[in-house]
Amino acid sequence: MANISGIAKLAGVSVSTVSRVLNNHKYVSDDKREAVLKVIEEMNYTPNKNAIDLIRGETKTVGVILPYNNNPAFDQMLNGILNKASENDFSVTVLPSEYNKNKEIGYLQKLKSKLFDGIIIASRASDWETIIPYSNYGSIVSCEYTHNTEIGCSYSDRYSSYLDTFQLLKNRGHFAVAFTTARLESNSTNQMIDAYNEVFGELPTYYHISDCQCLDDGWEAAKKFLQSPERPTAIYANGDEVAGGIYLYATSQQVNIPADLAIIGQENQPTGSVLGITTIDHQLTKVGEEAFNLVLNKSREKIKVPYSIIERESV
Amino acid sequence: MANISGIAKLAGVSVSTVSRVLNNHKYVSDDKREAVLKVIEEMNYTPNKNAIDLIRGETKTVGVILPYNNNPAFDQMLNGILNKASENDFSVTVLPSEYNKNKEIGYLQKLKSKLFDGIIIASRASDWETIIPYSNYGSIVSCEYTHNTEIGCSYSDRYSSYLDTFQLLKNRGHFAVAFTTARLESNSTNQMIDAYNEVFGELPTYYHISDCQCLDDGWEAAKKFLQSPERPTAIYANGDEVAGGIYLYATSQQVNIPADLAIIGQENQPTGSVLGITTIDHQLTKVGEEAFNLVLNKSREKIKVPYSIIERESV
DNA sequence: TTGAAAGCGCTAACAG
């Protein structure tokens, strides 16, 4: 009998007393405590966590919805979350979505079914309208800004960041500037385009390529950019991996970096540092850490995490 | 009342009937099923998963013990696990250990406390003797080979792989070969040394540097290797990131790759492909996938995952 | 300081 009443019986006490020693309550006489501890040891007993979670109504577990696991940016966030979760004795369950709305809803249902105390959304496909109702069942924290008061946010101010980057390029004499993004329908793509418009005016379609995730995508993007009607003198990539691909294609075509072409990446990833590519670090680890803190504190604050620019030799 | 008996009452049936429709049992009349479904819909009811897990004694969740999250090799394994877990409607909880034995034991306790159906150990600090007893409480699968019959294994035959690599180097005329490893006390470091001994004989201490994880570590290692009494003509790195650091330091010193120095990395990571570094791919994603299958099937098989060599321009 | 007993929300015999 590997349950609490078995232990109680063997120790000659009631289940409540066993429960008390298990939970370090006071008002347990030393001798009974000893007796219980002894039996627990002998029987090699461990309490059933599901029973405890059921009663307590909380699991000390947070779910993290993220589109892709093998993606440096999301990995940084996850890493931040794991750091803080470990510190606070929380578990982290990874919820891969591939931007599939049904999967996202399925994960939110798990919040409702009391499996998680909260959910962190690294990135999403679903509308906020369909997400918000679930905030009744636990904290929902987003790693992207939203004005909805039901949702806590730990985010990077991407619009400002993009603005700064384009402005920097302009200040250095670049007027033909192209850029890549990850998903066409995403918020940050919109912000990128808005920032471009603000600094350079109308965006020629051939200066924007989306669906870039990895090195190869960067390579292909560079190929197209360098054949465009008006060849860009600078490219802003949506990640250092992509930037690396651009760098490689360019150099393979005897295009000199930065003399003929400036490149800026994002997120300060190894590939970028290898190639000496200037990068905008949105501090995604920090974003993840703050996101966890928000669910820990059941807070719905909006926390803006500062970004920083790391200048290297590609601009 | 957001529980099953509330639903039962409102639908005018017993809890068992509600339970039956919830679990798609047959032998429920269509009209009662309709009625129940209607109330569930109206009340926006979702069953409490903790109660279910408690009764069923299983959680459809697997824990993954891995030392570091932000490590390309472990990320590949995790990715494989997540792929298969998603397919099979399992959840994955990440258990970061930093090779801390206490943390590892803590995670195994969670298996015992019925939080997980199984645990996958990507890499470990604890001895098998202390781990094995926990296999009574759920499947434990290792991503490294062990002869213990209690433990399922999905692994890469590293000794063979290292042997092949050193042999390849030797065949190409390299006799002064150095290498890096991650942890001194690890199994794979031992296998690396054994393989070296087999191919080249005794290992000069200055041909082995451990504790290499990232690009910077590779850079520092290269610095030392290139100053060693007998400068190596080839270096085998324990990862493409480290290999990248070696490549960069070498080229920064006007050392020609591969003319003056051959470099081989591992795991086919982006940094390696950027720099054209030959690499040994241990198919870690596949290792993760097979590991998950083992816990799914409660199998204790030993599955050897084949490795492959990807030749590029660094040898 | 202790124990009895009433749940937490659900499943699964068992009886009808």
Add this chain to the structure above:
DNA sequence: CTGTTAGCGCTTTCAA
């Protein structure tokens, strides 16, 4: 086909 009932293993009043 349906309902009653006894749990799953634990926490927590309440009374003593």
